[in-house]
Amino acid sequence: MSLKHGLLGLLNYGQMTGYELDKAFKASLRFFWQAQTSQIYRELNAMEQSGWLTSEIIYQTDKPNKKLYAITELGKLELQNWLAQNSLESEFQIRNLFLMKLFFSGGKDLKENIAMLNDYKKRCIDELVKLDTTGNSIEQYRKNISTQQDSIYWEFTARFGELYYKMYLEFLEEAIEKLEELQ
Amino acid sequence: MSLKHGLLGLLNYGQMTGYELDKAFKASLRFFWQAQTSQIYRELNAMEQSGWLTSEIIYQTDKPNKKLYAITELGKLELQNWLAQNSLESEFQIRNLFLMKLFFSGGKDLKENIAMLNDYKKRCIDELVKLDTTGNSIEQYRKNISTQQDSIYWEFTARFGELYYKMYLEFLEEAIEKLEELQ
């Protein structure tokens, strides 16, 4: 359970509709968790049934009606509990398909592999550029949504992204170099 | 689909039973992918039905009978196809619950958060020690199972692990320092 807690975390900042949550999720949490729109609606339903949320339908004439969700006391408790317990094992695990592919790449020829690593390198640089942009958006959110206390933790996660992709880039460059030596 | 391809990759080195695959998976791929024993058996079944594998029952008197799997031509093709196409988007995504928790940690008090980061730091050091040990096991596998061509890619994935956890450690130390300044 993780998407549920991400949604709880967002709703703890204030009431939101599924549509808004979807956008907020994709704007702020997308770097370390991904969720389909359909999954978000499904989870919101389940969370309401668990008593973590309440909803209210807002009738609109010019736009489709919407369902505004609010976190309950039970939901807040659940969020606090989740935040308090650090489950080191599960949270430390990596799942990385690129590494799995790389592990089995001995069967392919060198040139193909060098090309592959160069593709990833380009992608890596893209990600670093994107992070530069989101640095500013944290500034904006900070003023609008939340207390200053939160923003330092948001910056931490952004910093992780920066360090991560820099490390990734370093790794790719090193690997490309080693493969080129074999040619 | 990823576990299936990991299993294909292992079976491409030679015939194995589900039990052996489970152990091989946990020995070599566990760093970047995790799988339950029950899931491995289930996937092997599905893969045989797809015609990627064939199986042969080995009758034993002193031990339980076993089912030896071998990769088919179709399976090899599937593996090669998977290796050839690099799907940058999905393979680049991170899923990290620790970061999600950190993102929402503004509500907790400083001391708790510093303690949490220190727990992760300890765990990080543990992982670095573990990787040091597996460095040797690659050496052993290299001689036994496969051609020398493969081993460079195995070393790459181990190197990624090293860089990753060093980066993680650096990140945690930096974050702890910043939080301690706020006290």
Added chain:
DNA sequence: TGGGTCATGTAACCTGTTACATGATTAG
């Protein structure tokens, strides 16, 4: 008149997790 935004979902499927079951042999 075609595409984007607003807004909600359902259905089917695939993948991953948890808990449980069986039973012989062997090493400490």
Added chain:
DNA sequence: CTAATCATGTAACAGGTTACATGACCCA
């Protein structure tokens, strides 16, 4: 006598993915 190793799974559930559906309003 107890725990580990060998060896196979099943069942139920939780979580994630893909494809599809609806329909009004607004802007170019």
